[in-house]
Amino acid sequence: MPTTATPTTVLTAHALSFAYDEALVVDDVGFSLAPGEFVALVGPNGSGKSTLLRLLLGLLRPATGHVELFGAAPGELDEPGRLGYVPQRGRLTPELPTTVREVVAGGRLSRRAWWRRPTAVDRDAVEHALTAVALTDLGDRLVTELSGGQQQRALIARALVADPELLILDEPVAGVDAESQRLFRDSLIHLVQAHQTTVLLVSHELGAVAADLDRVIVLKQRLMFDGPPADLAARGVSLGIHAEDLPLWLEDMQ
Numbered sequence: 001m002p003t004t005a006t007p008t009t010v011l012t013a014h015a016l017s018f019a020y021d022e023a024l025v026v027d028d029v030g031f032s033l034a035p036g037e038f039v040a041l042v043g044p045n046g047s048g049k050s051t052l053l054r055l056l057l058g059l060l061r062p063a064t065g066h067v068e069l070f071g072a073a074p075g076e077l078d079e080p081g082r083l084g085y086v087p088q089r090g091r092l093t094p095e096l097p098t099t100v101r102e103v104v105a106g107g108r109l110s111r112r113a114w115w116r117r118p119t120a121v122d123r124d125a126v127e128h129a130l131t132a133v134a135l136t137d138l139g140d141r142l143v144t145e146l147s148g149g150q151q152q153r154a155l156i157a158r159a160l161v162a163d164p165e166l167l168i169l170d171e172p173v174a175g176v177d178a179e180s181q182r183l184f185r186d187s188l189i190h191l192v193q194a195h196q197t198t199v200l201l202v203s204h205e206l207g208a209v210a211a212d213l214d215r216v217i218v219l220k221q222r223l224m225f226d227g228p229p230a231d232l233a234a235r236g237v238s239l240g241i242h243a244e245d246l247p248l249w250l251e252d253m254q
Contacts, residue, residue, distance in 0.1 A: 008034060009032040009033060009034055009035075009068075010033055010034070010035055010069070010070055010165060010166045010198045011032065011033040011056065011067070011068065011069055011070075011166060011198070011200070012030075012031075012032040012033075012067070012068045013029055013030050013031055013032075013052075013055070013056060013065065013067055014030055014065045014066050014067070014068070015028050015029070015030050015064060015065035016028070016029045016030065016052070016055050016062045016064070016065040016066075016067070017029070017062060017063045017064040017065060018048075018051055018055060018060060018062050018063050019063055020051075024221060025048045025051045025221065026048045026051055026052050026055065026062075026221060026222075027048075027221045027222040028064075028065075028222055029048075029052060029065075029219070029222060029223055030065070030223075031217060031223065031226055033166070033198050033200060034198065035165070035196050035198055036192055036193075036196040036197070036198060037192075037198050037199070037214045037215065038188070038189075038192045038198075038199045038201075038209070038212055038213050038214050038215075039198075039199065039200050039201070039213065039214060039215045039216070039217060040200075040201050040202070040203065040206055040209070040213050040215070040216045040217070040229075040239075041053075041200060041201070041202045041217045041219060042202070042203070042204070042206070042216060042217070042218055042219070042239075043218060043219040043220055043224075044220065047219050047220045047221060048219055048220075048221050049170075049202050049219055050088060050170060050202075052219060053168060053170055053202065055067060056069075056074070056168065056200075057074055057083075057085060057168065058073070058074025058075045069083065069166070070082060070165070070166075079110075080110050081110030081162050081163075081164065082164060082165045082166065083164055083165070083166050083167075083168070084107075084159040084160070084162055084164030084166070084167040084168070085159065085167075085168045085169075085170075086152075086155050086156050086159045086167075086168070086169045086170065086172045087155075087170055088170040088171040088174070088202075097142065097144075098142070098143060099139065099140050099141060099142055099143070100130070100135055100138050100139050100140070100141055100142075100143055100146065100154050101126060101130065101139040101140060103143055103154055103158060104126050104129055104130060104135075104139075104154060104157045104158050104161055105118065105122070105126045105161070106158060107129070107157075107158035107159060107160075107161040107162045108122045108125060108126065108161055108162060110162050125161050125163065126161055128161075129157035129158070129160045129161040129187075130157055131183070132156075132157065132160055132183050132184060132186070132187035133153040133154070133156050133157045133160075133180055133183060133184055133187075134153070134179060134180045134183050135150065135153055135154060135157060138150065149177070152172065152173075152174070153180055153184075155172075156169070156172050156173075156184060160187055160191070163191075163195060163197075164197060165196075165197060165198065166197070166198045166199075166200070167188075167191065167197055167198070167199050167200070168200045169199070169200070169201050169202065169203075170202045171202055171203055171204070172184070172201070172203070173203065173205070174203075174204075181205075181208055182208060185208045185209050185212070188201075188209065188212075189209075189212055192212075206239040207239060210229055210239040211229075213228075213229050213239075214228065215227060215228060215229075216228070216229050216232055216239070
């Protein structure tokens with residue numbers, strides 16, 4: 001009986017370049033992510049990280065190069081539930097008259113037809129996601145009553161609840177308290193280890209996950225480094241807390 005081969009990559013960026021008004025923001029960037037990899041993307045402010053994410057998601061068209069998501073172009077992804085995305089400083093619609101639990105449950109729609117009633121599996125997944133970001137006690141509150149940080153945690157839970165194969169997160173825990181960051185880290189590790197989810201995390205603060213990362217990609221318009229965290233640590237580089245931005249070593253990389 002023929003078997004289906006396990007894909008060797010879930011995302012591949014082929015020589016991506018992009019410019020705003022002729023100012024090059026992303027310059028010939030290429031890398032791949034394998035199933036179950038936990039990868040951090042770091043770089044100083046203005047290094048092109050958010051632009052690169054938009055290229056990977058198909059929200060921007062590259063000047064050169066192309067992206068493959070699960071072997072297809074981003075716009076041709078026929079199973080959207082395979083991809084989860086949490087934008088930087090995302091906000092829920094202020095007029096949305098729904099509870100936190102309902103917002104998180106909306107993330108399950110990519111895994112089932114919208115007209116089908118939620119199952120026990122769906123409900124358990126919602127409660128697990130709420131617990132992962134410490135929002136269980138606020139599950140029945142209206143999202144209009146949440147702070148900005150709490151809304152960000154709700155967006156993270158909505159991405160987690162779909163059980164995606166690839167999860168892309170752009171500064172997901174900025175402004176989120178330390179305990180919620182710890183719970184979030186534990187949830188990411190569970191996705192990677194138990195579900196072979198691939199995680200691409202953009203963050204200025206990697207201290208909580210530094211020991212769990214498979215790779216660190218350093219971007220400064222072009223790729224400056226792509227390898228295991230231990231190789232950076234051997235250079236005396238810390239991935240922990242920094243007062244303003246990433247440490248000065250990044251600014252000096254050529």
